[in-house]
Amino acid sequence: MTARFEREVLRHLDAAYNLARWLTGENAAAEDAVQEACLRAFRFFDGQRGESPKAWFMTIVRNTCLDGLKASRSAHHEEYDDEIHGATLHDGHDVAAVRDSDARSLHACIAGLPREYREVIVLRELEELAYKEIGAIVGVPLGTVMSRLARARDLLQRRLLAQHRRRAP
Amino acid sequence: MNCARLSQVLDAWLDGELDATTGAEIELHLRGCAACARLRDGRTALAERLRTGALAYPAPAHLRTRVERAIAANAAPAPTRRGPTWWQAAAALGAASALGVAAGYWIGQPLPESFPGGPRIATW
Numbered sequence: 661m662t663a664r665f666e667r668e669v670l671r672h673l674d675a676a677y678n679l680a681r682w683l684t685g686e687n688a689a690a691e692d693a694v695q696e697a698c699l700r701a702f703r704f705f706d707g708q709r710g711e712s713p714k715a716w717f718m719t720i721v722r723n724t725c726l727d728g729l730k731a732s733r734s735a736h737h738e739e740y741d742d743e744i745h746g747a748t749l750h751d752g753h754d755v756a757a758v759r760d761s762d763a764r765s766l767h768a769c770i771a772g773l774p775r776e777y778r779e780v781i782v783l784r785e786l787e788e789l790a791y792k793e794i795g796a797i798v799g800v801p802l803g804t805v806m807s808r809l810a811r812a813r814d815l816l817q818r819r820l821l822a823q824h825r826r827r828a829p
Numbered sequence: 830m831n832c833a834r835l836s837q838v839l840d841a842w843l844d845g846e847l848d849a850t851t852g853a854e855i856e857l858h859l860r861g862c863a864a865c866a867r868l869r870d871g872r873t874a875l876a877e878r879l880r881t882g883a884l885a886y887p888a889p890a891h892l893r894t895r896v897e898r899a900i901a902a903n904a905a906p907a908p909t910r911r912g913p914t915w916w917q918a919a920a921a922l923g924a925a926s927a928l929g930v931a932a933g934y935w936i937g938q939p940l941p942e943s944f945p946g947g948p949r950i951a952t953w
Contacts, residue, residue, distance in 0.1 A: 673888045673892065673896070674885070674887050674888045677886060677887070677888035678885045678886045678887070678888075682886070687889075690886070691889070691892055694888070694892060694896065695895060695896050695899050698900060699899055699900060702900050754871045755870050755871045755874045758874040758875050759874050759878065763882055763883065763884075766878060766882050767882070767884060770884065781879075784844065785879040786879070786884055786885045790846070791841070791844070791846050806837075806838075806840065806841045806846070807837070809840050809844070810836070810837070810840040810841075813872060816875065817872075820875075
């Protein structure tokens with residue numbers, strides 16, 4: 661293994677596993693996907709001339725995960741919930757709901773997001789990637805990254821609010 | 830800047846992805862619009878909650894070793910393909926000719942009367 665591969669790719673192993681874990685929903689599947697992604701990355705590393713090795717590697721990780729999900733047919737697709745989506749975010753109730761949410765319910769709300777929203781939340785909020793990098797990884801233009809993140813956060817807030825209301829006496 | 834436009838650009842602004850001019854328009858709107866200011870507060874609270882929620886899964890300790898072993902075992906980078914040099918080609922040709930001559934000589938020899946263990950032809 662070359663020192664350059666180690667320095668530019670393997671140092672992002674935590675980020676790779678985090679994305680894979682959120683996409684696959686399972687420890688074993690995430691480990692398998694990361695290993696396969698590393699093998700693919702190593703094979704094609706010499707031809708890689710992008711400006712962000714992390715974005716390049718994360719693209720491979722994402723594609724490997726999606727291949728695995730397609731193969732296992734375990735991808736669950738969740739439609740937008742109109743009832744939740746209808747709630748307003750301008751009255752300030754969601755702010756309290758977000759602040760009061762415990763780690764478990766927050767985790768459950770993210771895990772329950774449709775995949776296209778979940779992945780942008782993970783890439784932006786947990787991996788702190790720039791929109792340009794997210795666009796490269798997900799394969800969409802900047803405008804789509806922008807609107808997808810806004811909808812993802814909207815949906816997350818609405819679900820936390822709905823949970824908060826269910827818990828309230 | 831109106832409320833509809835603000836809801837489209839608020840996230841990108843909070844993420845530091847917009848230019849200063851648009852940022853100034855957003856700030857001006859937020860100062861005069863309580864509803865949009867609440868929307869901003871919700872986003873700020875969410876960002877804070879996500880940041881402190883310990884939501885990232887760190888890679889398990891054994892994964893790195895597993896990956897390094899897999900790479901060492903399976904993934905030699907594709908070698909540069911080059912044809913044989915002229916002397917390698919000549920040597921191969923020479924070896925093939927010598928083999929041909931030897932085989933021809935051997936085939937031309939009569940078989941002995943008894944050929945212990947005689948040649949067996951696989952029948953699969």
